[in-house]
Structures are given as structure tokens and as C-alpha cells.
Amino acid sequence: MQKKFDWLGVLIAAALALVIVLPLLVVAIWAFTEVWRYPSLLPQQWGTRFWGQTLARADVWEAIWLSIRLSLTVTLLSAVICLPAAYAFARMNFPGKNIFFLSFLASHAFPKFGLLVAIAGIFLGLGLVSNFWGVVLIQLVGTLMMMIWIPVAAFQNIDRRMEEAARDAGAGPLRVFLQISLPQAAPTIFAALLLTFVGTFYETEGAWLIGAPQIRTMPVLMITFINNQIVVQYGAVLSVLLWIPSFVALLFARRLVGSSSFARGFGV
Amino acid sequence: MSAADIKAAKTHGKRNGRGLVGLLLVAVPVGLLAWLIIFPIFNALWRTMVVDGHLALDTYAFFFTDAYSLKNLWLTLWVTAVCAALLMAICLPIALYLRFAKSRVASIVQGLTLFPLFVPSVILAYALIRTIGPNGAVDILLVNMGLPKIHSPYLTPMGPIIGLVWDNIPLTVLLLVAGLGAVSDNAVDAARDAGAGKLAVFHHVILPQIGNSILVVLSFTVLGIFSAFTFPYVLGPASPEMMGPFMQRTFSQVLDTRMAMTQAVVTFAICAVFGAFYVRSIARGQKERR
Numbered sequence: 001m002q003k004k005f006d007w008l009g010v011l012i013a014a015a016l017a018l019v020i021v022l023p024l025l026v027v028a029i030w031a032f033t034e035v036w037r038y039p040s041l042l043p044q045q046w047g048t049r050f051w052g053q054t055l056a057r058a059d060v061w062e063a064i065w066l067s068i069r070l071s072l073t074v075t076l077l078s079a080v081i082c083l084p085a086a087y088a089f090a091r092m093n094f095p096g097k098n099i100f101f102l103s104f105l106a107s108h109a110f111p112k113f114g115l116l117v118a119i120a121g122i123f124l125g126l127g128l129v130s131n132f133w134g135v136v137l138i139q140l141v142g143t144l145m146m147m148i149w150i151p152v153a154a155f156q157n158i159d160r161r162m163e164e165a166a167r168d169a170g171a172g173p174l175r176v177f178l179q180i181s182l183p184q185a186a187p188t189i190f191a192a193l194l195l196t197f198v199g200t201f202y203e204t205e206g207a208w209l210i211g212a213p214q215i216r217t218m219p220v221l222m223i224t225f226i227n228n229q230i231v232v233q234y235g236a237v238l239s240v241l242l243w244i245p246s247f248v249a250l251l252f253a254r255r256l257v258g259s260s261s262f263a264r265g266f267g268v
Numbered sequence: 269m270s271a272a273d274i275k276a277a278k279t280h281g282k283r284n285g286r287g288l289v290g291l292l293l294v295a296v297p298v299g300l301l302a303w304l305i306i307f308p309i310f311n312a313l314w315r316t317m318v319v320d321g322h323l324a325l326d327t328y329a330f331f332f333t334d335a336y337s338l339k340n341l342w343l344t345l346w347v348t349a350v351c352a353a354l355l356m357a358i359c360l361p362i363a364l365y366l367r368f369a370k371s372r373v374a375s376i377v378q379g380l381t382l383f384p385l386f387v388p389s390v391i392l393a394y395a396l397i398r399t400i401g402p403n404g405a406v407d408i409l410l411v412n413m414g415l416p417k418i419h420s421p422y423l424t425p426m427g428p429i430i431g432l433v434w435d436n437i438p439l440t441v442l443l444l445v446a447g448l449g450a451v452s453d454n455a456v457d458a459a460r461d462a463g464a465g466k467l468a469v470f471h472h473v474i475l476p477q478i479g480n481s482i483l484v485v486l487s488f489t490v491l492g493i494f495s496a497f498t499f500p501y502v503l504g505p506a507s508p509e510m511m512g513p514f515m516q517r518t519f520s521q522v523l524d525t526r527m528a529m530t531q532a533v534v535t536f537a538i539c540a541v542f543g544a545f546y547v548r549s550i551a552r553g554q555k556e557r558r
Contacts, residue, residue, distance in 0.1 A: 009373030012365055016380040019434070023395035024387065026405040030398060038403045039411040085294040094290030100298050105550045107305050108488075109543035111495035113512045114532035118308035121315065121525050141304045144297055202388035205497045209516055222390040226397065226502055236398070239391045250386040 030236035050233035060238065063221040070132070070207075070217060071200040074139045078196055081140075082147035083189065089148065090155035101152075104145050116209050123210060130214040138206035143196045150195070154188035155181070191253045198249040202242075218242050309536065312529040327530040339508040341534070347425055347500075347510060348493045351432050352486055355440045358433065359485075363444035364470070367451070385438040389431070393502040396431055397422060427503030428510065432493050440485050447481020448474070484549050487542040495535050511535055 029043065030036070034050070036043035054060055088094070089101050119138060120129060128134030158181050166176045204219040212220060222242060225235045316327055331337045359381075366378055384392070399405045401422040410418060421427050451474050459473045497512035504510055509517070511531060519528035536543075 006369065006371035006373045008365060009369055009371055009377055012362060013373055013376050013380060016362075016377065020380055020383055022405065023392065023399040023434075026398045027391070027395045039408050041408060041412050081296045081300070085297045088290040088293035092287075092290035092293070094287040094294075097290070097294075100294055102547070102551055103298070103301060106547045107301060109491065109546045110305070110309070111491055111535045111539045113495035113497045113515060114535035114539075115305065115308065115495075117515045117519055117528050117532040118312040119304055120519060121529050122308055122311055124525060137304065141300060144301060148297065202390070204388075204390055205512075208497070209519065212520065219388065219390045222394065223498070223502060226390075226394050232398070235394050239394050242388065242391055246386045246388060250383075 027236050027239045030232055031240045033233065033236075050231065051237050053231075054234050054237040054241075057234075059216070059221060063216050063218045064241075066216065067201055067218040070135060070139070070215075071197050073136055074143060074200045075193060075197045077136070077140055078143040078147045079193060082144060083151055086148050086151035087155050090152045101148075104148050107141075107145055113205055113209075116206055120209050129210055130212070131210075132215060135207050135211040135215050135217075138210045139200050139203050142203060142206065143200060146199065147192055147196050150192035151185065151189050154185035154192075157188075158184045194249050194252055198245050201245050312533050312536075316526060316530045316533055327527050328534075330527075331530055331534060336508065337514075337531070340511060340514045343425060343508045344494060344511040345538075347429055347432070348490055350429055351436070351493050352489045354429070354433050355436055355489055356482070356485070359437060359440040359444055360482075363441050363448055364474070366441070366445050367448040368456075381441045382438045384434055387435075389435055389498045390502075392435060393431055393499055396427070396434075396503060400427075400430065422503060423505050425505060427505075428496065428499040431499035431503050432496055435499070436489060436492065440489065443485045443488065444478070444481055447478040447484075451477045480549060483545060487546040487549070490542045491539050491546065494539055 031050070032046055032048060033043040034047040035045035089097065116138065119141075123129050123131075123134050123138075126134075128137065162184075163176050163180050166180050167173075171179070202219055203217075204223065207215060207217045207220050208223065211217065216224075218238070219242070222235065222238055225238060317323060317325060362377065362381055366374055366381075369377075387395075397404070400418075400420060402420045404420070404422075407417050407420075410416065421430060455473050456469055459469045464472065495512050495515075496510065497516060500510035501513040501516070504513070511534075515528050515531045515535075518524050518531060522528075
């Protein structure tokens with residue numbers, strides 16, 4: 001067996017660590033910096049003064065609440081619409097099933113921002129631009145694929161023998177679904193819900209094109225902070241705050257993302 | 269779906285007449301998809317090509333004769349090509365390493381490559397400004413090592429290229445590793461036993477088997493980068509600009525909806541080949557798994 005030290009792996013890991021971690025480390029340092037004069041290697045004064053200032057801003061709180069409200073609404077609607085459909089795709093037979101299923105995966109076959117502009121042209125006529133529900137709709141469409149194909153895999157992997165055993169023991173279809181099928185699919189469905197929530201929370205392009213200037217989500221606010229470059233630390237503190245949902249997703253969804261079923265959803 | 273699944277579903281469906289229930293359950297998402305993906309594309313085509321019931325290609329004529337629009341299109345094509353080439357050059361060696369490595373370091377490499385998936389693009393854009401921007405971390409490090417300052421890529425076409433490559437590493441590696449999963453260890457071992465070097469094994473054994481994955485990755489990269497918005501808008505030059513910010517400005521600031529839609533249709537047309545390839549590949553993959 002191979003006993004050699006994995007030099008190549010260490011080299012790749014070191015290069016990746018430098019490229020991937022350095023920018024994020026810089027932001028983390030800025031978030032806890034009060035004075036950092038160029039070209040000093042490290043800040044002259046550390047502190048959390050700018051956390052207080054950032055969190056005292058009304059626009060930050062408005063954006064946080066709006067983003068949470070928007071993401072919850074989209075995730076909930078997406079679950080209500082997509083989970084029954086995912087169940088149908090996984091377990092039922094109906095005319096046009098394969099074409100419909102493929103059409104969800106094929107929704108990625110268009111350049112996204114071009115599609116958003118085409119949709120925005122329609123929304124303009126419907127009064128859905130600069131409107132909460134307009135942004136909900138645009139983000140809902142973005143979640144369809146994820147909320148269908150991950151749960152489809154979950155529903156397909158349910159152990160049929162356990163369902164049959166429960167049915168033989170006299171359980172009705174609803175009871176079988178609630179007590180046997182759903183608990184088995186639940187962890188994967190939870191991961192899909194989490195990824196949908198996080199994906200919506202960070203969605204920038206639709207929120208910017210359809211929502212601006214009235215609907216200012218956290219990422220949209222972040223873009224205005226970047227453009228205006230007021231105080232470096234505001235952006236840094238907002239970045240750290242903004243990253244929390246993603247960190248939670250990282251903890252829960254890493255295994256799913258690393259699995260082959262995730263890549264399969266993209267057509268490989 | 270396996271053949272057994274489909275057979276079971278078929279008999280189940282026939283027995284209970286659940287075809288209609290299935291259709292009803294998928295009706296809302298399918299309807300949404302039709303309303304918000306299919307309809308806007310045809311609507312954009314119609315609104316940009318037909319005025320008062322007559323064929324009118326004036327916006328297209330303007331786009332393809334306007335020097336600024338063409339410069340933007342050219343920049344977008346260039347950035348997309350450079351990103352695709354860079355992603356392949358960076359991710360293929362990492363994917364090959366991950367496919368064949370057996371050491372513990374491999375899981376660290378995998379974790380690091382997946383990590384950008386959990387970093388939202390706005391945060392990354394901001395982080396890159398602080399890192400590669402003027403007086404950023406890279407500048408600070410170079411000056412402290414006694415080296416000259418760099419010419420910052422921020423607000424040049426290299427800005428979005430760096431951001432887009434960083435952002436696309438995880439998906440590219442994931443798709444390539446998934447594709448490499450089809451390459452059997454036996455085939456590689458047999459080639460090695462026959463005396464083939466690493467390059468020969470890659471060229472004659474691995475490459476023919478992952479051709480489809482590479483094309484899917486390229487399609488995905490082209491579709492994603494061609495109409496990218498956040499990185500080009502935040503890190504890229506103001507003029508010429510990539511198609512994403514150009515469309516946004518035409519729609520929201522110039523308030524010329526028809527022209528913005530024309531630009532969108534141009535992006536659809538250019539990406540159509542990659543989109544069609546992507547769909548074909550998914551359909552084939554689904555069929556093979558059945």
C-alpha cells in the first residue's frame with residue numbers, strides 16, 4: 001500500500017488555503033480593527049467600536065429583517081409547492097413526467113441575468129418591480145430546481161420494504177407516509193430547505209434588479225456599502241454578520257454537497 | 269429512477285388511477301416554470317422583434333453597430349473564455365488528485381475546494397477589494413517583504429475574472445470529480461502496468477472517459493459567467509462593462525426596457541449552444557441511470 005508522504009496534497013492544500021482563506025481572513029481582521037494604517041502588517045488598534053456603530057444603523061436592521069422575512073417566505077412557499085411535486089416525481093407515474101422533471105434541470109440552461117432582465121420586463125407591466133412579492137416570485141423560481149431534485153432523491157431512497165411491512169400491519173397510507181416514509185426522507189429534505197433559505201438570503205441579482213431601490217436586502221445593502229466605501233469597517237462587520245447563515249449551512253449541508261447526488265443534479 | 273422504480277410506479281399508478289393526482293401535484297411548479305422561464309424568453313423575442321404587428325429589428329441593428337455595445341460583448345466573451353481556461357487549468361489537477369489520492373490530506377483539500385460554495389459572492393467581492401485592491405493585503409505583504417507594489421486588478425477585467433474563478437472552483441471540481449468517478453481504478457492500473465506514464469494514462473485512459481463532464485463544466489461555466497452580475501459590477505471596470513451590468517444599467521438607469529431585452533436575447537443566442545448541450549447531457553445522464 002501507499003506509504004509515501006502526500007507532498008502533492010500538502011502543496012495543493014497550502015495553495016488553496018492561501019488563496020481561499022486569505023481574503024476572508026483580511027475581512028475578519030478589518031471587522032475587529034479600529035486603526036490600521038498602510039503599510040503596517042497588522043492593525044495599530046484592535047477593537048469592536050465599529051460593531052456598535054454598524055448595529056446602530058437603522059438601514060442595517062431593516063435589511064436584516066427584510067432578508068429574513070423574504071427568505072422565510074420564499075422557503076416556505078417553495079416547500080409547499082415543491083415537496084408534493086418532488087413526491088409525485090419520485091413515486092407516481094403520470095403523463096409527461098420525464099419531460100417535466102427534465103424541464104426543472106433545464107432551467108439552468110439559460111444565462112441567468114439575461115433571463116432576469118426578460119422577467120423584469122414582464123414584471124414592470126404587472127407592477128411587480130420594486131415590490132416585495134416581485135422579489136419573492138423571482139427568488140422562488142431560483143429555488144425550484146434545488147427544492148425538487150434533492151427531495152426527489154430523498155423520496156426515491158425510502159426503504160419500500162418498511163412501508164410494505166407497515167401496510168401489512170394495517171397502517172393506512174397517511175400513517176405510513178407520516179411515520180415511515182417522511183422520517184427517512186426528512187434529513188435530506190431539511191438540507192434542501194436549509195440550502196434554499198441560505199441561497200435566497202444571499203440572492204443578489206434578482207433582488208437588485210427587481211427590488212431596487214425600495215427592497216434593500218442584506219446583499220443589496222452590502223453592494224451599496226461597497227460602492228460608497230464610507231467606512232471600511234462597516235462593510236467588514238456586515239460581511240461577518242452576513243456570513244452567519246452560510247456558516248450554519250456549512251455545518252449541516254457539507255455532507256450533502258460532497259455527495260455524488262449533488263453533482264448529479266447538474267447533469268454529470 | 270431505476271427500472272424497478274418506474275415499473276412499480278406504473279403498476280401502482282394504473283391500479284389507483286393516480287396519474288391525475290401526480291399531474292396535479294406537479295402543476296404549480298411546472299406552471300411557475302412556464303410563466304417565469306419559458307414565457308419571458310418568448311416574450312422578450314416578441315417584444316424586441318415585433319412592433320405594432322410588424323417585424324422590427326432596429327434594436328438589434330443598433331446593438332450590432334454600436335461600438336460601445338460591441339465592446340461590452342467582446343469583453344464578456346473574453347472574460348468568459350479566460351475564466352473557463354483558468355478554471356480548467358486549476359480544477360482539473362485538483363479533481364484528478366481528489367479522485368486518486370488516498371491520504372488524509374485529500375479530505376482537507378476537498379474541504380478547502382468546497383468552502384467557496386459557502387461564501388456569498390457579495391462577501392467575497394468585498395473581501396477581494398480589501399485583499400487585491402489598492403493598499404490591500406497583498407500590497408501590504410509585498411511592501412513588507414521589500415517587493416514593489418502590484419498593479420491592482422481591481423476595476424480592471426482581471427478583477428471579475430479573479431472573483432468568478434474563485435467562486436466557481438467548488439462546482440467545477442465537484443462536477444469533474446463526479447465525472448472522474450466513472451474512470452475505473454482497474455483501467456488506470458492496467459495502463460500503468462503496461463508501462464504507461466502519468467501523462468499517457470491521462471491522455472489515453474482518463475480524458476476519453478471524462479470528455480462529457482468537461483463539456484458540462486464548460487457549458488455551466490459559460491452560462492454562469494456570460495451573464496454574471498455581482499463580480500463584474502463590483503470589481504470590474506465601468507467602461508467597457510460586461511453584459512450583466514450593461515443590461516442592468518440599460519434596464520434600471522437608462523429605463524430602456526426593449527433595449528435591455530435585446531441585450532438579453534443576444535446573450536441567450538450566444539449561450540444557446542452551451543445551453544442545448546447542457547440539456548442534452550442531462551437528458552442522456554438521466555436515461556443512462558434508468
